[in-house]
């Protein structure tokens with residue numbers, strides 16, 4: 001099993017390009033199931049989760065051709081199965097995103113229930129209630145969601161009782177080919193939801209309000225092909241900026257949309273980082289100083305993202321002062337804390353709050369990744385720590401960070417993949 005070996009303690013310096021967004025790519029690939037024709041998707045990130053979603057589309061009968069620049073051509077006219085099997089869904093929860101598109105276009109879908117995961121129970125009840133509200137018959141049977149509708153789904157007003165990103169995306173995709181108008185209230189406002197809406201509109205959908213709490217979808221009969229480029233990954237971008245901050249370095253990230261990173265950039269500036277923002281780049285410079293600790297409360301966009309919580313916990317663990325990190329989205333998203341403690345971090349967890357007393361330095365240690373963002377935080381801690389850190393189970397990191405060891409080496413890190 002691959003591991004990452006890091007010899008830490010070097011300030012990172014240099015510039016890197018940020019890849020396309022994982023959490024925009026996954027729904028956009030799933031949305032290809034709605035399109036009766038050929039479409040091209042560019043700026044796809046080179047990630048395990050993207051390969052898994054493409055494998056799932058392949059099982060459903062979609063024809064895909066990937067070129068060397070990771071642009072994929074997708075033909076959705078050859079679909080011959082409406083079943084997303086357990087074997088694939090259990091490896092990636094985002095597989096649930098095929099439910100809305102299959103049901104909407106073909107009147108039927110069978111998707112395995114994803115089950116729990118390392119960061120909490122993560123139910124999909126809101127996705128299912130949304131399909132029912134649009135007129136589908138949905139039963140849970142043998143670990144599968146079986147959804148059916150006679151004729152087309154019917155547009156309606158849906159009030160989400162809590163904000164869910166993939167739930168909003170699934171309902172929005174289902175509503176695209178429904179009869180009449182659907183209004184989603186309390187919708188997720190994440191940039192990845194907006195990117196999906198832009199993609200769907202490019203293919204002929206009529207969606208307005210994405211990026212606000214109310215999304216309005218006027219159903220159309222058919223989507224046809226087109227081409228689209230995915231937005232940059234704001235979480236990958238934020239992670240590399242934290243790599244600069246935690247090592248008292250100077251890092252420039254390119255090909256990003258700084259306007260969708262406001263809360264993270266604001267917190268980074270509170271650590272004492274000097275931040276310069278261009279049209280599609282951000283430069284972080286610590287001027288060699290140790291970061292100051294910052295309090296963090298995760299919440300849906302535009303607030304501070306839960307997907308950056310673990311990275312900021314690593315940053316706070318070596319920062320000057322004591323911080324309070326509150327996780328409001330997932331029940332079990334502090335697994336990294338126990339590994340950071342093994343590197344000398346002084347963190348205590350009380351319910352959904354971690355209290356972090358910054359220590360002068362961490363010590364390298366063998367550590368184990370438990371989920372994607374937790375593994376990123378261990379790599380960051382390893383970059384700052386004295387001595388060698390060996391991060392095990394890095395298949396988690398390959399799900400969401402493209403060529404992380406190459407990108408970090410480009411910034412001067414001493415990091416290698418070993419088996």
Ligand code: EPU
Nearest residue numbers: 023094122123124125126127163164165166167329330372
């Ligand atoms: N929830 C329910 N019922 C539902 C749906 C969600 O109770 O039917 C709860 C969840 O259990 C959670 C909260 O609602 O407590 C919010 O979860 P959400 O549905 O928004 O999460 P998600 O859509 O499953 C996406 C990202 C996650 C990211 C969250 C929050 C994708 C593919 N995944 O998950 O990304 O953490 O939104 O921003 O977009 C990651 O990239 O590492 C990652 C986990």
